[in-house]
Structures are given as structure tokens and as C-alpha cells.
Amino acid sequence: MIQRNFIPDPNHTILLDKFDKLETLDEKLQLIYEWVKTGHINLAQFKRLTRDIVQADITYRLAVAVGDLPDD
Secondary structure, three states, X not given: OOOHHXXXXXXXXHHHHHHHHOOOHHHHHHHHHHHHHHOOOOHHHHXXXXXXXXXXXXXXXXXXXXXXXXOO
């Protein structure tokens, strides 16, 4: 989950709620790309969000692989 204070505009809370409902890494990255295209976030925010999402996905997969988390 990304930090709620990352995007300062309160209208973007709706975007984050939509983001939280997505399950796959591909869906999340596609939505972030759409945010850039529509001007909701800038390129620096895109880079930071992309990095954070990929790191979270890798961390989760490693935790499942070593048995720290159950595989859903």
C-alpha cells in the first residue's frame, strides 16, 4: 500500500482507493501510467510510485517463498 500523504490533492484519494483494489502488479503499473497521461501525477511521482510498487511486490513474493506469509 502506498502512503496516503504521497499525493497532496484530496481528490486523489479516490484514485488511491481504486488503486488499492487492484490485485496484480501489471494492473497497478498500468493505472499509474494512466495517471501520468491524464496529468494526475508528474514524472517524478510516477518514478517513485513505480519503484515503491515493484519493491512491495518483490518483498511480498520473497516473504511467501520463505514461508513468512501464507500464499493466498
